[in-house]
Amino acid sequence: MALLQATYRDAGEITVLDLSGRITLGEGSALLRSTIRELLEEKRFKILVNLGDINYIDSSGIGELVSAFTTVKNRGGELKLLHLTKKVHDLLQITKLYTVFEVHSDEVAALNSFDIAKA
Amino acid sequence: MADPKQLDVTLETQVESVNLAEEMCLRVAEAAGFDEDDCYRIGMSVREGVINAFHYGNQERPDKKIYLAVELTPDKMVIHVLDEGKGFKLEDVPNPLAEENLLSTSGRGIFLMRSFMDEFDVVSGRTGGAEIIMSKKLPGPGSHSPNGDGGQSAAPHQA
Numbered sequence: 400m401a402l403l404q405a406t407y408r409d410a411g412e413i414t415v416l417d418l419s420g421r422i423t424l425g426e427g428s429a430l431l432r433s434t435i436r437e438l439l440e441e442k443r444f445k446i447l448v449n450l451g452d453i454n455y456i457d458s459s460g461i462g463e464l465v466s467a468f469t470t471v472k473n474r475g476g477e478l479k480l481l482h483l484t485k486k487v488h489d490l491l492q493i494t495k496l497y498t499v500f501e502v503h504s505d506e507v508a509a510l511n512s513f514d515i516a517k518a
Numbered sequence: 519m520a521d522p523k524q525l526d527v528t529l530e531t532q533v534e535s536v537n538l539a540e541e542m543c544l545r546v547a548e549a550a551g552f553d554e555d556d557c558y559r560i561g562m563s564v565r566e567g568v569i570n571a572f573h574y575g576n577q578e579r580p581d582k583k584i585y586l587a588v589e590l591t592p593d594k595m596v597i598h599v600l601d602e603g604k605g606f607k608l609e610d611v612p613n614p615l616a617e618e619n620l621l622s623t624s625g626r627g628i629f630l631m632r633s634f635m636d637e638f639d640v641v642s643g644r645t646g647g648a649e650i651i652m653s654k655k656l657p658g659p660g661s662h663s664p665n666g667d668g669g670q671s672a673a674p675h676q677a
């Protein structure tokens with residue numbers, strides 16, 4: 400079972416967080432939490448989370464994504480999702496979270512959707 | 519009619535037990551002939567059941583155990599997850615799809631198990647803790663799993 404790996408890169412004012420592996424109870428959820436905390440400490444408040452290589456999320460991982468979304472939003476930032484695999488898409492749909500997150504399938508369009516004028 | 523086959527495992531209350539339980543049940547499910555999608559649903563449900571026992575039932579206390587039983591009857595795979603907590607009633611579990619719970623960071627495990635399995639119930643177990651009992655109909659010629667659509671048809675229990 401592939402553990403979660405997280406790397407991030409700059410795209411102008413936006414940070415693209417590339418995740419791969421599994422976001423599950425334990426190390427996966429903890430790594431996502433610490434990475435989001437690290438980004439916020441670096442004043443990166445516009446975050447695009449690329450889930451294209453995430454093949455598995457459990458309820459703990461879903462909870463961590465929701466937590467990341469609300470934490471970033473409460474700091475005045477934006478967190479959006481990119482490239483959902485079918486399994487992740489279906490999970491977000493049945494849990495009704497697809498209506499909560501802004502989800503994109505094209506990275507350029509996703510980057511252009513951020514409100515750059517807002518600090 | 520063939521005798522049912524059963525696997526009984528006692529798990530420690532630790533995070534590693536979640537992966538272990540999922541892997542064991544996946545092997546049984548694959549051997550029983552479930553396809554990839556159903557194996558995913560069964561694996562996820564076992565995972566959520568053991569997370570529930572680990573976190574909510576046993577309160578992450580290492581002195582408590584989690585009992586996993588997998589039974590293959592002639593027509594279905596039945597999974598039991600028993601903890602040593604205080605037990606709970608399904609009607610007390612908040613609906614994670616309710617508007618006020620959508621941004622909750624927890625509470626979706628029961629919903630996922632109900633969505634992914636054909637039968638799901640929680641009873642008071644022999645330990646006094648909660649015993650989750652869930653099953654999936656075995657694949658067969660012309661068979662169709664009622665919850666084979668990703669759970670769209672399964673509504674969470676309403677209080």
